[in-house]
Amino acid sequence: MAVVPLTLTISLCLVFTFVVFFLREHARGPLSSPERDSLLPLAEERPRLAGGGAAHRRTDA
Amino acid sequence: MPASKLTLEFNDQVVRQFVLASLVWGVVGMLVGVLVASQLNFWQLNLGTSWLTFGRLRPLHTNAVIFAFVGNMMFAGVYYSTQRLVKARLASDFLSALHFWGWQTIIVAAAVTLPLGLTRGKEYAELIWPINIAVALVWVVFAVNFFWTLARRREPSLYVAIWFYIATIVTVTMLYVVNHLSLPTSLTHSYPVFGGVQDALVQWWYGHNAVAFFLTTPILGIMYYFLPKAAERPVYSYRLSVVHFWSLVFVYIWAGPHHLLNTALPDWLQTLGMTFSLMLWAPSWGGMLNGLLTLRGAWDRLRTDPVLKFMAAAVTFYGMATF
Numbered sequence: 001m002a003v004v005p006l007t008l009t010i011s012l013c014l015v016f017t018f019v020v021f022f023l024r025e026h027a028r029g030p031l032s033s034p035e036r037d038s039l040l041p042l043a044e045e046r047p048r049l050a051g052g053g054a055a056h057r058r059t060d061a
Numbered sequence: 062m063p064a065s066k067l068t069l070e071f072n073d074q075v076v077r078q079f080v081l082a083s084l085v086w087g088v089v090g091m092l093v094g095v096l097v098a099s100q101l102n103f104w105q106l107n108l109g110t111s112w113l114t115f116g117r118l119r120p121l122h123t124n125a126v127i128f129a130f131v132g133n134m135m136f137a138g139v140y141y142s143t144q145r146l147v148k149a150r151l152a153s154d155f156l157s158a159l160h161f162w163g164w165q166t167i168i169v170a171a172a173v174t175l176p177l178g179l180t181r182g183k184e185y186a187e188l189i190w191p192i193n194i195a196v197a198l199v200w201v202v203f204a205v206n207f208f209w210t211l212a213r214r215r216e217p218s219l220y221v222a223i224w225f226y227i228a229t230i231v232t233v234t235m236l237y238v239v240n241h242l243s244l245p246t247s248l249t250h251s252y253p254v255f256g257g258v259q260d261a262l263v264q265w266w267y268g269h270n271a272v273a274f275f276l277t278t279p280i281l282g283i284m285y286y287f288l289p290k291a292a293e294r295p296v297y298s299y300r301l302s303v304v305h306f307w308s309l310v311f312v313y314i315w316a317g318p319h320h321l322l323n324t325a326l327p328d329w330l331q332t333l334g335m336t337f338s339l340m341l342w343a344p345s346w347g348g349m350l351n352g353l354l355t356l357r358g359a360w361d362r363l364r365t366d367p368v369l370k371f372m373a374a375a376v377t378f379y380g381m382a383t384f
Contacts, residue, residue: 001242003259010235032218038299040146040220041289
């Protein structure tokens with residue numbers, strides 16, 4: 001099997017996908033900012049004991 | 062407008078299952094490692110059977126530690142952090158369970174076939190073709206479950222950890238499928254569709270990037286979620302994390318040819334692989350420094366917080382290993 005055409009095909013598919021998603025995201029405008037995004041892991045999480053103990057619950061007011 | 066109250070219930074059962082499986086397979090994989098290391102000095106530890114010889118157990122050790130120990134831990138970390146970062150429960154409990162049990166079945170199949178001497182003979186790609194197909198299918202289950210969860214997210218912005226997870230899923234799919242393209246000759250044997258130096262190049266394009274996109278990018282994503290959480294402060298530089306992400310994924314994929322130095326591979330390609338390997342130093346240290354600097358102002362807590370101690374040690378060793 002010819003590796004170069006295969007590599008080029010896959011790479012071009014990825015480039016095309018990137019361009020499509022980039023243009024879509026660009027057209028939508030900024031959803032957030034780095035300052036806000038950096039706080040996402042610190043969002044408050046208050047675990048409560050569930051009856052079955054199978055899941056944590058998170059409450060947003 | 063009245064304030065609304067939203068209660069989210071996460072699927073943490075599958076997370077716990079993956080963590081438990083990681084611990085079990087970690088013990089198994091490392092015990093096999095101790096055995097094969099001992100065999101190098103004490104040949105009697107072959108125990109007189111071909112099933113337990115070094116050549117058969119060594120790939121069992123590497124597969125168990127990479128795909129079973131780290132793999133299960135990585136799935137647990139991805140599922141735990143993704144649900145919280147996108148504020149949505151995993152899209153499908155069925156797919157989550159299928160992912161977990163499918164992956165464990167593959168590991169058991171590997172643990173049986175490798176000691177039997179059934180192998181494709183390629184490093185980190187030893188498993189025979191029926192198991193390769195199972196791996197691809199279970200990986201697709203993982204991908205569908207993950208992207209379906211993203212599609213149902215309540216948080217519009219994707220935190221950088223999610224980007225690392227997306228890179229992992231997309232790139233491992235591409236690497237695994239291309240390097241495992243084979244022509245079966247029986248249920249347990251096949252030939253790769255590539256030949257000669259092309260086969261070697263594809264193998265090490267896969268082999269090196271198995272380290273990059275199975276062992277590195279998902280773990281960095283997990284670091285970007287858990288380190289700020291443990292340190293109780295945001296990541297040192299979010300902008301650096303974005304630069305780190307794009308530079309790492311762009312540079313890493315070219316470094317495979319450094320496994321084929323002084324071979325029949327064209328000189329220019331060997332040089333290209335070496336050059337990109339050197340360039341990889343910058344993004345690797347970008348991530349390492351971003352992790353360490355996140356601990357600014359919290360270093361005193363390393364004396365009392367074992368989680369932070371382990372994380373600081375892990376990030377430091379990552380920096381040393383990539384030097």
